Amino acid sequence: LGSKTRHFKWEVGYVFRSPDCLERPVMGINGQFPGPTIRAEAGDTLHVELTNKLTTEGVVIHWHGIRQFGTPWADGTASISQCVINPEETFVYRFKVDKAGTYFYHGHYGMQRAAGLYGSLIVDVAEGEKEPFDYDGEFSLLLSDWWHQSVQEQEAGLSSVPFRWIGDPQSLLMNGRGQYNCSLASSFAVAGSNVTTGQGGPCRFLGHEDCAPQILSVLSNRTYRLRLASATSLHSLNFAVASHKLVVVEADGNYVQPFAVDDLDIYSGESYSVLLTTDQNPAANYFISAGVRGRQSNTTQALTILNYKPNPPLKSPTSPPPITPRWDDFDRSRQFSLKIRALVGRSPKPPRKSDRRIVLLNTQNTVDGVVRWSINNISLALPATPYLGSIKYRLKHAFDGAPPPETFPENYNITRPPANLNSTIGNRVYQLRLNSTVDVVLQNANAMNENNSEIHPWHLHGHDFWVLGYGEGRFAAAEAEKHFNLDDPPSKNTAVVYPYGWTAVRFVADNPGVWAFHCHVESHLHMGMGSVFAEGVHRVGRIPGEAIACGLTARMKLAAAEDEDGN
Numbered sequence: 001l002g003s004k005t006r007h008f009k010w011e012v013g014y015v016f017r018s019p020d021c022l023e024r025p026v027m028g029i030n031g032q033f034p035g036p037t038i039r040a041e042a043g044d045t046l047h048v049e050l051t052n053k054l055t056t057e058g059v060v061i062h063w064h065g066i067r068q069f070g071t072p073w074a075d076g077t078a079s080i081s082q083c084v085i086n087p088e089e090t091f092v093y094r095f096k097v098d099k100a101g102t103y104f105y106h107g108h109y110g111m112q113r114a115a116g117l118y119g120s121l122i123v124d125v126a127e128g129e130k131e132p133f134d135y136d137g138e139f140s141l142l143l144s145d146w147w148h149q150s151v152q153e154q155e156a157g158l159s160s161v162p163f164r165w166i167g168d169p170q171s172l173l174m175n176g177r178g179q180y181n182c183s184l185a186s187s188f189a190v191a192g193s194n195v196t197t198g199q200g201g202p203c204r205f206l207g208h209e210d211c212a213p214q215i216l217s218v219l220s221n222r223t224y225r226l227r228l229a230s231a232t233s234l235h236s237l238n239f240a241v242a243s244h245k246l247v248v249v250e251a252d253g254n255y256v257q258p259f260a261v262d263d264l265d266i267y268s269g270e271s272y273s274v275l276l277t278t279d280q281n282p283a284a285n286y287f288i289s290a291g292v293r294g295r296q297s298n299t300t301q302a303l304t305i306l307n308y309k310p311n312p313p314l315k316s317p318t319s320p321p322p323i324t325p326r327w328d329d330f331d332r333s334r335q336f337s338l339k340i341r342a343l344v345g346r347s348p349k350p351p352r353k354s355d356r357r358i359v360l361l362n363t364q365n366t367v368d369g370v371v372r373w374s375i376n377n378i379s380l381a382l383p384a385t386p387y388l389g390s391i392k393y394r395l396k397h398a399f400d401g402a403p404p405p406e407t408f409p410e411n412y413n414i415t416r417p418p419a420n421l422n423s424t425i426g427n428r429v430y431q432l433r434l435n436s437t438v439d440v441v442l443q444n445a446n447a448m449n450e451n452n453s454e455i456h457p458w459h460l461h462g463h464d465f466w467v468l469g470y471g472e473g474r475f476a477a478a479e480a481e482k483h484f485n486l487d488d489p490p491s492k493n494t495a496v497v498y499p500y501g502w503t504a505v506r507f508v509a510d511n512p513g514v515w516a517f518h519c520h521v522e523s524h525l526h527m528g529m530g531s532v533f534a535e536g537v538h539r540v541g542r543i544p545g546e547a548i549a550c551g552l553t554a555r556m557k558l559a560a561a562e563d564e565d566g567n
């Protein structure tokens with residue numbers, strides 16, 4: 001049935017843009033920031049020919065939420081699935097989008113996501129298929145956070161002694177548009193007249209600037225699908241539309257049992273679809289907001305306007321923007337997380353039992369004085385040779401072949417800063433038996449400073465997992481298992497781990513390849529907060545030469561070529 005190959009020719013390069021009204025170099029694609037939106041139908045093949053026009057940096061692009069069945073080399077993870085694409089090189093990402101949903105793509109090398117390398121990827125149901133809900137129109141809002149400091153400076157700070165944390169972003173963006181240091185003050189006037197005042201300057205909601213928000217123009221008494229995805233580098237966000245309920249229908253490309261909320265939390269790496277019915281006073285416009293949750297922050301909300309036609313878009317909302325819930329009201333966040341249930345019949349069910357349980361302790365500590373994040377006391381530093389090639393071709397010395405720890409010591413106290421700060425750098429891999437069912441428990445702990453445990457949204461490549469449960473304190477298997485949701489757990493690719501808590505997920509290791517599993521806070525991954533899973537790599541088909549033309553796999557190819565020449 002009508003599945004197509006969709007061709008794209010992309011060039012990645014820096015462009016000058018003013019995402020929050022202040023001009024900065026931004027990483028763009030074909031001169032666009034955010035990158036072009038890809039729209040496809042389930043079953044289509046995407047063929048993205050990516051040329052690196054960054055003159056002094058490598059690049060890769062990860063297709064977040066796309067499982068890459070049969071094409072693990074197209075996952076776009078530097079040092080895991082492929083060699084980085086060097087300046088002037090072209091790499092072809094060719095893969096199938098097999099499941100309808102709201103996705104995005106982003107850089108997965110160093111911290112290039114924070115430089116602006118991201119865009120939306122929307123997969124519609126295949127021709128003749130139907131979504132389990134109806135709507136009259138739709139909008140996509142890709143959420144992100146934005147720093148004025150360059151990514152190079154951020155990365156340098158993170159690996160410096162003393163440590164220099166990246167701090168708060170200057171702005172939050174929706175579809176790459178935000179406002180730095182503007183204030184609505186006591187007036188909600190938004191204005192073509194730029195009348196708003198406050199400590200900051202006026203908010204420039206209308207005009208042709210890069211930072212003027214995309215206004216959502218709607219008709220009264222209709223239902224709209226809002227597709228939300230969070231590409232933030234750091235922040236968890238709360239999204240709301242003033243005076244309107246939102247009905248959640250999709251999470252991470254999977255249908256959920258619909259439920260209505262006033263607002264929703266969205267963590268970095270997550271996506272949702274919500275239905276909004278335009279049932280409010282049609283004489284008014286309304287604010288749409290995204291504000292910071294989960295970390296103390298001074299970054300102001302990203303705002304845009306829900307414009308009921310035929311009101312002019314410049315007509316000021318008569319009510320203020322939604323109030324973002326308190327950043328540390330984690331009970332509220334947990335309540336929201338627990339509402340997310342699979343839409344039974346339209347979302348797969350988990351196996352009742354797992355074959356293996358891996359417990360991953362998340363800690364902040366130091367290696368040679370440098371602040372790092374570690375998993376079971378190993379802080380991930382990726383090898384020079386991408387795992388996919390080195391494992392398939394059984395190259396010794398490409399990485400540490402010892403199995404990483406299955407759990408952490410009984411006597412580790414998760415409520416206190418680490419007693420011993422020292423961690424080690426490593427690059428070991430969890431080898432999963434093909435088609436086995438694996439449980440992973442993510443165990444949070446106190447960070448290096450007293451009374452602080454941070455939020456971590458964990459993202460799995462190559463699979464969806466079922467979120468079986470969340471708990472507070474230290475994971476205790478016997479008790480926890482009693483409360484696992486095996487009836488309608490949501491399938492997701494990203495799940496949050498709350499401060500001092502644990503999150504249990506289950507997945508089937510049914511996708512031959514090597515897959516990253518990591519905290520989606522970009523600086524945390526950069527500081528080592530990730531692990532690597534490999535399964536059935538011997539079953540992986542021929543890896544395109546460009547994906548392995550570096551490190552030891554390049555040497556192997558060269559040696560083979562020399563043999564053929566009879567040298």
Ligand SMILES: O=C1O[C@H]([C@@H](O)CO)C(O)=C1O
Pocket residue numbers: 165364447448454524
């Ligand atoms: O990794 C991090 O480092 C800082 C802080 O823990 C130490 O400065 C912070 O907020 C992080 O998320």
